[in-house]
Amino acid sequence: xxxxxxxxxxxxxxxxxxxxxxxxxxxxxxGDWQKALEYAACEREIAQRLHSRERLxxxxxxxxxxxxxxxxxxxxxxxxxxxKALAESIGEQRLTLLLTGFLAIMLADLGRFDEALKIxxxxxxxxxxxxxxxxxxxxxxxxxxxxFKQGELDETLRLCDxxxxxxxxxxxxxxxxWLGPLHIEALFLSGRRxxxxxxxxxYE
Numbered sequence: 722x723x724x725x726x727x728x729x730x731x732x733x734x735x736x737x738x739x740x741x742x743x744x745x746x747x748x749x750x751x752g753d754w755q756k757a758l759e760y761a762a763c764e765r766e767i768a769q770r771l772h773s774r775e776r777l778x779x780x781x782x783x784x785x786x787x788x789x790x791x792x793x794x795x796x797x798x799x800x801x802x803x804x805k806a807l808a809e810s811i812g813e814q815r816l817t818l819l820l821t822g823f824l825a826i827m828l829a830d831l832g833r834f835d836e837a838l839k840i841x842x843x844x845x846x847x848x849x850x851x852x853x854x855x856x857x858x859x860x861x862x863x864x865x866x867x868x869f870k871q872g873e874l875d876e877t878l879r880l881c882d883x884x885x886x887x888x889x890x891x892x893x894x895x896x897x898x899w900l901g902p903l904h905i906e907a908l909f910l911s912g913r914r915x916x917x918x919x920x921x922x923x924y925e
Contacts, residue, residue: 738767738776745783750898754787761787778807778816785823797827818848818856822863829870841867858884858896862903869907877907897924 741764749757761783768776781804788797801824808816821844828837841864848860865880881904888896901924908917 734767734771735773735776738764738771738773741767742776742779742783745780745787749783749786749790750895752790754791757783757787774807774811775813778804778811778813781805781807782816782819785820789823789827794827794831798824801827814847814851815853815856818844818851819859821847822859825863826866829867834867834871837867838871854887855896858887858900861887862896862900865907866903869903874907874911877903878911881907 741760745757745760745764748754748760761780764783765777765780768774768780781800785797785800785804788794788800801820805817805820805824808814808820821840825837825841825844828834828840845860845864848856851857861880861884865877865884868880869877881900884896884900885904901920905917905920905924908914908920
């Protein structure tokens with residue numbers, strides 16, 4: 722709230738927008754999807770006043786995650802595709818990769834495996850080319866999710882291990898948070914129950 726309060730006090734719209742972005746991301750990860758959508762709406766209104774397509778584009782990350790988490794997949798797909806198109810049009814590669822990965826996950830959850838796998842592999846290679854650690858981890862995580870949904874447990878676990886190895890080079894609380902359930906379930910279904918239990922304790 723500090724950024725929002727600062728922006729309100731000094732009439733700095735950019736500070737307000739950034740504050741609402743952080744609030745939206747934090748609340749969606751905390752499971753308060755409705756509040757996250759409210760924060761995203763506030764940021765969109767400010768982005769329109771700023772005439773900032775960059776600020777507007779990042780609101781789609783929060784709305785996409787919120788609709789996915791609340792299982793409103795029709796709205797989630799709309800937000801992902803609109804946000805992805807906007808991000809691509811302004812050259813925002815990080816956001817493009819994030820939204821593309823979420824699209825692959827959502828399509829896999831809907832059983833549209835061929836489309837999901839094609840998008841996930843393309844996203845993986847694009848993330849590798851960009852070279853950012855977070856993007857590389859997310860490329861692997863999204864691909865692992867799609868493969869898991871197809872029953873490819875060995876490949877899923879291989880990618881999870883690669884992510885854990887990459888994370889040793891730096892810290893990413895969000896990647897740990899999102900990877901945990903997938904990795905634990907894949908270990909459990911592979912018969913590695915003791916290891917799954919250890920991971921669960923560490924995740925909690």
